[in-house]
Amino acid sequence: MSVTAGTLPVAIPSVLFNRHLAAGNFLLAFDEPRLAELVRPGHFLMVTLPGVHDPLLPRPFAVYNVEGSRIEILCKKIGKGTALLSLLRTGDPLQILGPLGNGFRIPEPPAFCLLLAGGIGIASLHLLAKHSLRRGLPTVLLYGAKSGREIVPMEELESMGLELRIAVEDGTRGFQGLVTDLFLRFVKDMRGLSPIHTTTFVCGPPAMLRQVAGILKAKGMDAQFSLEARMACGYGVCQGCVTRALDPAHPQGWQYRKVCTEGPVFGLNEIDWQAIE
Amino acid sequence: MKTAVPIAGLTLKNPVMTASGTCGYGLELAPFYDLSRLGALVVKGISVLPRPGNPPPRVVETCGGMLNAIGLQNVGMEAFIREVLPALRPYRTPLIVNILGESEEEYATLAETLGSQEGVHGLEVNVSCPNVKKGGISFGADPDALERLVRALRKRTDRPLLIKLSPNVTDIVDMAVRAEAAGADGLTLINTLRAMAIDLKSRRPCLATVVGGLSGPAIKPIALRMVWEVSRRVRIPVVGVGGILCAEDALEFLVCGATAVQVGTAHFRNPSACIEVIEGIEAYLAKNRIEDIQELIGSLKVEEGRSS
Secondary structure, three states: OOOOOOOOOOOOEHHHHHHEEOOOEEEEEEEHHHHHOOOOOOOEEEEOHHHHHOOOOOOOOOOEEEEEEEEEEEEEEOOOHHHHOOOOOOOOEEEEEEEEOOOOOOOOOOEEEEEEEEEEHHHHHHHHHHHHHOOOOOEEEEEEEOOOOOOOOOOOHHOOOEEEEEEEEEOOOOEEOHHHHHHHHHHHHHHHHOOOOOOOOOOOHHHHHHHHHHHHHHHHOOEEEEOOOOOOOOHHHHHOOOOEOOOOOOOOOOOEEOOOOOOOOOOOOEEEEEEEE | EEEOOOOOOOEEOOEEEEOOOOOOHHHHHHHOOOHOOEEEEEEEEEOOOOOOOOOOOOEEOOOOOEOOOOOOOOOHHHHHOOOHHHHHOOOOOEEEEEEEOHHHHHHHHHHHHHHHHOOOOOOEEEOOOOOOOOOOHHHHHHHHHHHHHHHHHHOOOOOOOEOOOOOOOOOOHHHHHHHHHHHOOOEEEEEEEEEEEEEEEOOEOHHHHHHHHEEEEHHHHHHHHHHHHHOOOOOOEEEOOOOOOHHHHHHHHHHHHHEEEEOOOOOHHOOHHHHHHHHHHHHHHOOOOOOOOOHOOOOOOOOOOOOO
């Protein structure tokens, strides 16, 4: 779902609310009807603080939720930019560019959706789960974090029928270990489910993506991965966010592709996993 | 109110251009505004053969700026002519193609081939991109090599020839004077400054190539100084570039001696950055009752004996 001419004005909405959801994780909401209509699961936005020149560059955020004309993004306090965002209050202005990126491809029924989120990777999978559940697709979310305190509550999705399984490294909730360990267990138990009818969606840190990719390949399953990348612009001009994508037609067997406009969602077999660090 | 400026045989309707490498092939900006509003469109550097570019990470933000090491990724001359150029022709703004080569012959091929295309109104020669081994740094850093290159290109094309100078030299004025003597129609300055950033946690460089090019507001004072020094010593027009985020920044470059400006890193903050600069310049002229923008160019007031 690529963007077309005339659909990308920069918007300056004000913050509706800034809500603490879990340790280090906060939800920023703003009203933007045009955007709300265009956004699909897997799209992202470039967010800038108007008038603030340090940080200079916008930051990319997945769309976490759409509620009527309200857009919500889930942020994790990591650096200077996200620290400033965490301090925003109701009424403060935001500069928003989007929707950007290709987005996920949600299957038609009958299908089963398996979602794997590592840490802040939940940000791009939440809206996807909402859409797949609305479409009536059985949806399981395997959600991992370092600690139970960092797990963002999923009540709304659970009330819609989401099957949630949590893995945290410190054992304070659910399964103790990595989400990849939980995933291994899950695929062992899923004999009853046909891999053909299973669509897997993955978002998380690079090490997790690599491991998950290895397991999926061994099982002969396909998947859609939403990649994160350092990017300056988000709309294709800086060429900073490339990833190596396999391309048999190319002499070297791969090509750099832009995560912002050609992704952020790539198929399991499109990504050159050797280059994912 | 007149906003037109003459640059290298072209008349720009206003002095604001895009900076090469910050707006792709120009078409990426088309969803945001009519490209015909630009003073000129300068597209990303084109080489004879396609270039894959550098491995990621390619960009990192630093205080007041950013580093990039894209590695001059581009589709190559033939694909540019076949696939990109036809889509750019309908826009009523001069198109300036930035060219880069690893040898005098490559530059000459580019100048001759691209310079003879309908819809290419000028060429900007990248002699300074610091990102790629042999990627032009020798031309940009060696006055004799630069002079030879410009002389060779002058013989191969009648199109306006802008030389984009590197700030990573001991004496940029010498480079400018040599380029002018060799037949350049104008000078663009400055390209990015060689710089690096460190991730202390991992003790690794932030860029895969270790060193990259610094751009953004952090380099504006250096760019202003170089525009000031060069514009006093050459007769050909100087195009100022480096850290322009708003109209005030652009106006400072004009006052300093630049005939036109380029907007670069600001594109990453705001795709419509050029339009905001153009509108801001118009508002400034109207507010200050300046009839012709050319009154501003080089109007810096410096008392005799005060400049070093």
